[in-house]
Amino acid sequence: MSVIFEMESPLRTPYQLHQLEFGNGEGPTIALVAGMHGNELNGIHSLNMLISVLRMQKIRGRVLLYPLVNTFGADECNKRFPFDQNDINGAFPGNPNGHPAQRIAAALYEATAQADICIDIHSGAAHVRELPQVRAPISGLALEYARAMKLPVVWKRKGEYFSQRGLVACWRQREQIALHVIGGRGVTLDNSLCSMMASGFSNLLAYLNVTTAMSSVQETIEVTKQEIEVHRAVCGAFFVPEVRVGEQVQRGRLLGYLQSPIGGERIDEVRAMNKGIIMTLRANPLVHAQELLVRIACIS
Amino acid sequence: MAEQSVVFEIEMPTGGSVEVVRHRFGSMSRPRVAIVSGIRGDAPEGMRIALALMMFLKNHEQHMQGCVDIYPCMNPLAAEQGIRLWPFFDVDLNRLFPGKENGHPPARVAHTLVQDLQKCDYVIELRGARPFFQEITQALVRSEEAASLAMNLNVQLIWKRHPGPAASKTFAYQFPNTIVLEGGVGNQLTEDVGEQLKNGLLNFLVQVGILREDVLPFSWVGMERPVLVEGYSVERIRVSRAGFFIPEVALGSTIQKEERIGTVVDISSGNLREEVLASCDGLLMALRVQPIVSLGTMVARILRTQ
Numbered sequence: 001m002s003v004i005f006e007m008e009s010p011l012r013t014p015y016q017l018h019q020l021e022f023g024n025g026e027g028p029t030i031a032l033v034a035g036m037h038g039n040e041l042n043g044i045h046s047l048n049m050l051i052s053v054l055r056m057q058k059i060r061g062r063v064l065l066y067p068l069v070n071t072f073g074a075d076e077c078n079k080r081f082p083f084d085q086n087d088i089n090g091a092f093p094g095n096p097n098g099h100p101a102q103r104i105a106a107a108l109y110e111a112t113a114q115a116d117i118c119i120d121i122h123s124g125a126a127h128v129r130e131l132p133q134v135r136a137p138i139s140g141l142a143l144e145y146a147r148a149m150k151l152p153v154v155w156k157r158k159g160e161y162f163s164q165r166g167l168v169a170c171w172r173q174r175e176q177i178a179l180h181v182i183g184g185r186g187v188t189l190d191n192s193l194c195s196m197m198a199s200g201f202s203n204l205l206a207y208l209n210v211t212t213a214m215s216s217v218q219e220t221i222e223v224t225k226q227e228i229e230v231h232r233a234v235c236g237a238f239f240v241p242e243v244r245v246g247e248q249v250q251r252g253r254l255l256g257y258l259q260s261p262i263g264g265e266r267i268d269e270v271r272a273m274n275k276g277i278i279m280t281l282r283a284n285p286l287v288h289a290q291e292l293l294v295r296i297a298c299i300s
Numbered sequence: 301m302a303e304q305s306v307v308f309e310i311e312m313p314t315g316g317s318v319e320v321v322r323h324r325f326g327s328m329s330r331p332r333v334a335i336v337s338g339i340r341g342d343a344p345e346g347m348r349i350a351l352a353l354m355m356f357l358k359n360h361e362q363h364m365q366g367c368v369d370i371y372p373c374m375n376p377l378a379a380e381q382g383i384r385l386w387p388f389f390d391v392d393l394n395r396l397f398p399g400k401e402n403g404h405p406p407a408r409v410a411h412t413l414v415q416d417l418q419k420c421d422y423v424i425e426l427r428g429a430r431p432f433f434q435e436i437t438q439a440l441v442r443s444e445e446a447a448s449l450a451m452n453l454n455v456q457l458i459w460k461r462h463p464g465p466a467a468s469k470t471f472a473y474q475f476p477n478t479i480v481l482e483g484g485v486g487n488q489l490t491e492d493v494g495e496q497l498k499n500g501l502l503n504f505l506v507q508v509g510i511l512r513e514d515v516l517p518f519s520w521v522g523m524e525r526p527v528l529v530e531g532y533s534v535e536r537i538r539v540s541r542a543g544f545f546i547p548e549v550a551l552g553s554t555i556q557k558e559e560r561i562g563t564v565v566d567i568s569s570g571n572l573r574e575e576v577l578a579s580c581d582g583l584l585m586a587l588r589v590q591p592i593v594s595l596g597t598m599v600a601r602i603l604r605t606q
């Protein structure tokens with residue numbers, strides 16, 4: 001482990017950006033980033049799981065890992081960088097003379113400049129749980145690599161979904177192959193979902209011949225926006241789910257219901273309109289009108 | 301020589317750390333004065349005064365008798381963000397005293413401070429103004445002894461209060477003669493307030509025999525002669541409507557009963573909702589500067605004139 005960037009802080013010991021590097025460089029370079037959001041802990045754990053695999057393998061190529069970028073935020077369970085509340089993932093391509101989040105962004109962006117394939121790993125927000133999924137462009141090499149991960153869901157999305165100040169968008173601007181992996185829920189550790197993500201990264205490395213294949217078969221559903229069934233709250237209420245992420249549901253299945261928070265009268269039922277897999281599920285039951293409750297990756 | 305020690309190291313889960321530091325000036329002899337600031341992270345005025353005092357004492361240590369311990373920032377993680385509460389745990393350090401030997405870091409910091417201050421002759425806590433308020437310089441005390449000591453602190457007011465229900469968990473409560481210094485604007489620096497209180501502290505150190513009078517960078521003649529009041533002589537002015545409070549009087553001015561202090565207007569229409577009137581004759585000692593108010597929000601404190 002090495003410190004590739006250090007920055008003084010008013011009261012704490014200096015901020016440090018840590019990098020782990022594996023391999024001999026004779027092959028592709030893959031960069032994996034997690035913990036830019038300090039309250040998203042699943043990416044951190046999944047990279048640490050991957051590291052334990054990499055330590056036992058002969059690596060052909062180079063694997064660069066940044067398991068926890070926003071250490072100061074993580075110490076306080078804060079998504080943002082706590083000193084000025086900036087979002088590091090909104091500070092790219094960064095500025096070495098800018099505010100702290102921009103400096104961290106600049107260092108990370110520079111450190112990953114030589115990578116052929118870049119992956120940014122997040123959890124869902126604190127109030128939703130996501131089935132491990134890779135968000136990829138609708139075609140090309142990036143989609144091929146996304147499929148190679150064999151994560152439960154490949155979500156093919158057009159580029160404009162990404163904030164232009166986000167890391168994935170900036171990597172793509174630099175013409176690197178960049179993927180966005182999301183799994184689990186913010187604030188918590190979803191251990192089994194972390195294992196799925198770690199297997200996904202390991203599958204990709206094996207596909208690229210960087211490592212030797214590990215036997216890990218996961219079923220994948222590939223969807224575009226049109227193939228995702230979205231349920232939103234009809235009004236502000238208390239949402240009680242009846243399913244879990246990753247569960248396969250049939251058409252007509254009760255997914256959950258909305259009830260009045262005080263008194264518990266049932267207001268609305270949420271039912272599946274298609275056969276599919278639960279890919280996103282609201283975790284905090286208090287929902288505002290029009291908030292996301294469930295996303296189903298439909299099986300055609 | 302000035303000695304800096306780490307009284308507590310807050311170890312962060314990701315590997316870094318933050319130090320809570322004590323600066324000791326003079327020798328470990330009596331009298332011993334402890335000056336504590338930054339218990340909350342939204343009172344930078346107190347921290348500024350502590351730092352100014354440290355700079356002064358560094359240059360005048362050879363003239364000192366006794367000992368001055370300065371703790372400039374007890375809650376560094378809150379100070380870093382300019383917030384009142386210790387982050388992550390979301391606790392008010394000033395409600396955790398006397399602390400715990402085995403507890404979360406805030407409780408242990410409180411415990412460590414209380415242990416470190418045993419056998420202190422004088423304890424002074426530096427704050428600023430309360431959040432959203434502008435306040436005249438004042439010393440808050442509980443005992444007669446502290447009240448008479450505070451006469452030397454260059455404040456406009458000494459407010460002797462009986463401890464409220466939450467008081468036993470505050471830092472100041474742990475040492476009965478603690479003097480709490482306040483003033484300025486919440487979560488900001490106010491130039492003259494910092495200077496005034498720093499000078500007050502230097503004068504105090506002269507009065508208790510730690511500094512010689514000839515090292516003072518000012519003449520005691522210009523010092524404030526504070527008014528001493530008891531808790532019941534302060535009137536709190538509260539609004540009875542929600543809205544936007546626009547003050548019409550200046551901090552420190554003399555007010556008459558029924559005089560208009562300001563108005564509350566409806567935020568969506570701009571219409572007048574309430575005229576806020578003084579409930580007594582007196583001196584305006586605190587004024588709200590954050591204008592959004594709800595029912596019963598305090599907007600001013602008046603020191604009643606008998």
Ligand SMILES: [Zn+2]
Pocket residue numbers: 037040122123
């Ligand atoms: Zn995130």
